[in-house]
Amino acid sequence: MVITVRELPEPSVQQVTHGATAITRPDIRWKRCDIKSIALLANVMGKQEAAQLGADECFWQDERESILEGCSSNALALINGTLVTHPLDHQVLGGIARSMILRLAAEHDIPVEERAWRLDENGLSECMMCSTTDAVMPVCHINGHAVCDGKPGPVSMMLRQAMLDEFNALRQTRQEIAS
Ligand SMILES: Cc1ncc(COP(=O)(O)O)c(C=O)c1O
Numbered sequence: 001m002v003i004t005v006r007e008l009p010e011p012s013v014q015q016v017t018h019g020a021t022a023i024t025r026p027d028i029r030w031k032r033c034d035i036k037s038i039a040l041l042a043n044v045m046g047k048q049e050a051a052q053l054g055a056d057e058c059f060w061q062d063e064r065e066s067i068l069e070g071c072s073s074n075a076l077a078l079i080n081g082t083l084v085t086h087p088l089d090h091q092v093l094g095g096i097a098r099s100m101i102l103r104l105a106a107e108h109d110i111p112v113e114e115r116a117w118r119l120d121e122n123g124l125s126e127c128m129m130c131s132t133t134d135a136v137m138p139v140c141h142i143n144g145h146a147v148c149d150g151k152p153g154p155v156s157m158m159l160r161q162a163m164l165d166e167f168n169a170l171r172q173t174r175q176e177i178a179s
Contacts, residue, residue, distance in 0.1 A: 004098045008133060015163075016152070016160070018152075019140030019150075019152045020056040021139070021142070022059050022075075022139050023050050023142070024059045024142060024143055025046055025049065026061055026063070027062070028042050028045075029043070029060065030042075031090055033090060033091050033092055034092065039094075043071035044071070046060065046071040047072065050071070055141075056137075056139075057071060059075050060086040062091065063075045064109050064118070065118055067086065068092050069091075069093065070129050074093070074159065075128075075129050076129070077119075078155050079123050079125070082110070082113050083102070083110050083111070083155070083159075084115060085113075085114055085117075086114070086115070086117070087114040088114070095131060097132050097136070101130045101163065104159055104166070108158065108162065128154075128159070135163040136159045163175050
């Protein structure tokens with residue numbers, strides 16, 4: 001086993017206040033995306049294409065254009081006040097942050113639904129992505145189009161803060177155990 005450690009840069013205030021940007025692409029990955037594997041060539045290619053287009057993430061879509069997940073994040077939307085994300089199956093990786101955000105949403109009385117969802121659904125007011133490296137990031141522009149008013153929504157920002165608070169509490173506990 002090889003473990004490497006490096007500092008994780010925090011996103012700038014500007015990145016958070018403007019929100020992240022994403023592109024969408026048909027899913028070109030294999031049929032067992034639920035397996036955490038280091039064979040992530042397709043994800044690297046998606047990320048690279050996003051970066052070339054000035055975006056932060058590439059969301060994979062199935063043949064019905066449902067959003068599955070990002071290349072290194074899970075994708076969620078607020079639709080009619082419900083936090084929606086693709087169910088855990090062979091097409092998505094069950095990320096740690098995904099399970100945290102679903103729990104945090106429930107704790108804050110936000111209804112949660114695990115189902116296929118599309119960007120053109122009526123009532124979609126916010127998009128976000130989550131991962132252990134970036135916590136929750138509002139996604140405000142997708143394929144060059146603003147998501148609603150193109151600004152981070154209140155639910156994304158509330159969930160981001162709630163997750164950061166949990167991360168900090170975990171760090172604190174670890175420091176207390178170490179000292
Ligand atoms: C394909 C994919 N989905 C989701 C995630 C998010 O997982 P986690 O929340 O455990 O960081 C990752 C992380 O690298 C990923 O590669």
